[in-house]
Amino acid sequence: MNELSFTSETMSHKAVQAAFKQLKEKTNPYLNPEEKSKLREAVHYGAYAHEKQIRKSGEPYITHPITVATVLAELRVDIDTLIAGVLHDTIEDTDVSHADISKYFNTDVAYLVEAVTKLDKLKFRNLKEAQAETFVKMLFAMADDIRVIIIKLSDRLHNMRTIAAMSASGQRRISRETLDVYAPIAERMGLKKIQHELEDHAFKALHPNQYKHIIDACQKIAGNRQKAVDKIRKNIKKALLESGMHVDVSGRQKSPYSTYKKLKSKQVEIDEIHDLFGVRIVVRELNQCYLALGIIHNLYPPNENGFKDYIAVPKQNGYQSLHSVVTGPFGMKLEVQIRTEEMDQMSEAGVAAHWLYKHKDAQQTRSLTNARSWLNSLLNLQKDSGSSLEFYENFKGDLGVDEIYVFTPKGDIVQLPSKSSVLDFAFAIHTSVGSHAESATVNGNPATLSQVLDTGDLVSIKTAQGLTVTAEWLRVVVTSKARTAIRKELKDIKDEDALILGHRMLDRALDTFGYSFEKLDQRSIKRVLKHYQLDSMNELLKAFAFGELLPSIAARKLMPLMKQRKLNKDYQPKEALTIDGTEGSILSYPNCCLPLPGDDITGYLSPTKGVVIHRSGCINLTDTLKNAPERKVFCSWSVNTNGNFKTSLEVDVVNRTGVLASLAAAIANEDVNIVTIDQTDRDTGFSLLVFTVEVTSAKHAQVLMDQLQSHREVLNVKRVYHERNN
Structure with missing residues (x-):
């Protein structure tokens, strides 16, 4: 296009004239004559660019961007945003370029059009990933210029108004995305009118019968x-x-x-x-x-x-x-x-x-401050999340829910989603408060960290150093901030445990070759890291603990080339690992045999679970090693093993009133924590009780079993595990 003074046949179409008339009615009250002229030029420019394009509804394509601009005009946006609304599809769907828009209008309009275009060019493997990435991209666009999202929401609103022209599958996909992504963002931006219309169109497309039922019922009640x-x-x-x-x-x-x-x-x-x-x-x-x-x-x-x-x-x-x-x-x-x-x-x-312009000196209002604070908190959460999908799944729980208002001891108000727990409150105050939360009081009364809060509650948190988060905490929190912080800390703890365990595993492997970690030279380390395409020694050590690489093979490669040549090619070193109970989350003890200190144990280096410790005679271990004998890890318990370990005890009992309570009390008297209790009724008068408990060793378990066996209602007690009979 070499000039703006042209005529377009498309502009003579009745649908286009009607759309343009609505746009003028919405903009005439607040645009000055110069701005009205610029908007008219933009409409002609867009009509010429989209001249040969037709919407699925059969109307000239330009009716869509004109209507998008009309939605924007109802919000009384500035002239650049209106023009960008008219031209928002030109870069993507026509021969118009960023440079063309900069030349004929200005760089601000060109930026807005290009930014909206980038949101539409994302390609993904599946719908969930698409929604997550779209949401994150919209957040970053919002942080740079809020007008990009206002245009995108207006674009989506008109698409939802005309969704009937799409296929049934297309309607479902677009409607689901509208409810999951676009309507919640409109709500958080305070665009209530746009939010409700987006939701109602999507609801009607997804659940037409329920939509009609509610409409009819409301009319009757009205x-x-x-x-x-x-x-x-x-x-x-x-x-x-x-x-x-x-x-x-x-x-x-x-x-x-x-x-x-x-x-x-x-x-x-x-x-x-x-x-x-x-x-x-x-x-x-x-x-x-x-x-x-x-x-x-x-x-x-x-x-x-x-x-x-x-x-x-x-x-x-x-x-x-x-x-x-x-x-x-x-x-x-x-x-x-x-x-x-x-x-x-x-x-x-x-x-x-309030936030239609990028100017840093824009008037600060409470709503603007809240919006910016909310956006900044989201961007920080996104940085701490492992992926866009994890961030989106965490954050989705915060969207579209009612809020409660609780108080700190100083009288400050904290807003939280409904059904938030004391632990959610602690993380809302600060991540370090949540991570070290030990106990709490609510309205002056002792409270658990899992207690659900109500509006008006006064909450006080007691913290303690040395506490660490647990995976159980994920079950009692509902806010995205708490979930993200807990997951990040769990990952950090697991990474630290993996580094320590990986170091020990490599030490053992090198030792079988008559070599040691301290003797490794930088040249050999760089060669091996390049071979495995890793960036650091820490990544290599974690790969051993997570079962991604075998330490014995890496140990051979890490030695100097001259020493490697002297090794017997048929020599297969035995992986060796001494367990002392300090390994933390990086070791796992499967439910099939639940090994305890004192049991004969063997490890399996799982490519998905890391080092898995079994009792040596476990059926599952034997079957697994048939297909991967090289992943066998010879293990032993340290003389001084720390910590508690789970085991299950099967107790055959005479089914009398109070027997379960009596045995549970006996277990508690031995200073043993009960994790779960299951009861199965057998023949008349007899039951099988299965207690999953935490003990320090096989010897400790035997003492407990002897204590239970001494009760007159108990017929037999044994540990639960599945070993192969030899």
Whole structure:
């Protein structure tokens, strides 16, 4: 395109003219004459670029970007964002280049168009990976310029409005992605209107029958309640006007998808949802919100636990409003929302109301500060996650859920997703507080780290040095921050354990060749690292512990070439490992035989689980080594073994009242922790009890077994393991 003053046949199409008319109606109130001229030129430019392209709906393609710009105009975005909305598909779908847009418009518009294009060019192996990577890419684009995401959300919204033109499988895929990725981002940005429309279109495409059921049910309920709601609305407006306030009072209805989510989460019938219909009140000044609340409560009594002050404590996306559930005529409950005009604008446009420009000196508002803080926290979480998929799966649990507000001992408010535990709170305060959390109090009472919190709870955490996270903690936390921090620390602990174990394994292997770790020279190390395509000695050591490489083979390669030539080619060194109980998470003891210190043991170097320690006669070990004898590890227990080890005891008993409690007490008296108890009834009057317990050695287990055998209800006691009979 050599000039902008051209005519396009596409522009004469009725659908295009109608779309352009809507765009002008939305932009005329706030654009100046020069900006209107620029927007008109952009529409002509886009129409010419897309001239031969047709949408699946049969309309000229340019209707899509014009409508995207119209959605943006409803948010009153700046002229560059509007132009980028009109041109957002040109670089990807036409001959127009980044340089062309820079030349005819400006570099800012060109950047926005290219950034939106990059989000669409991602290719992945599967849908989950695609959603995760798309989400991460959108976060980084958001961090650079929020307008990229606003354009992308507007683009997705128009695609959802016309989704019926797609195939059934395409509708399901796009709708699922919309609910999992785009709607949650719109919610966190405070773009409520876009969020709800995205959700409703996706809900309708995925579950058409349930969508229709909710629509029909709401219409039926509305018919019964409409007069009552209108009367309440008029009474409220009259009372507020008489008090001297200038207010706007309107009715509101819960969106179909929000209704569907509440039906699922609360397990109630649709006519039991108190905020299905409500009244929204918009006042001019902040103090009038609370004055209006008092006047309304004087008219209609408030429900206990039905009040939420999102003005004093805004939602993380900056949303502010007072919510109160009141009881109207005939016992009908409905929700009243009260906010200022600025808060109302914020509830519709979200961060877009304040964060439409990249300028560093942009006005700092609470909502803008919250949005930036939220975004920065996400980027930090992403850095600490092992992959985009892990990050996305962790974070997804935080999206679209209700929030609770709890207090620190200093009176600071901490926002958390509903159903958060004390441990979630600890990690929200700081990662180090969570990692070293020992105990807690809630409202002055002792509490476990797994206790679920409620709004208003006052929480205090006691920490202790030397504590380490455990995998069990993942079961009691719900926030992405806690899950990511726990997984990262578990990985760090496992890596440290792997380094120590790998070092010991290589030491043993070198020793069988009459060599030692201290004698290794840098030239040999570099040669071996290059052979295995590793970057450091630490990676090599971890590879031994994780079962990825065999120490005996690497040990031979690590020795000087002259010494290697002197070795007998047929010589096969025996891997050797002494276990002292300090190996941590890197060693595993399988449930098939549960070896204890004192048992004869043999290891297997698993390529997926690292070093697995079996009892030497275990059937599973024998079968495994048939196919991989080179992965056998000769093991022995250290003279001074530390720690507790699991074992299972089968106890045949006479089934009498209280026998289980009696045996459990006997085990506890031996200072033994019970992990699990299983009971199976056999013939009449007899049962099999299986106790999984933690003991220090085979000798300790035998002492416990003797103690259990002495009970008169016990017929027989034995350890559970599967060994091959010789």
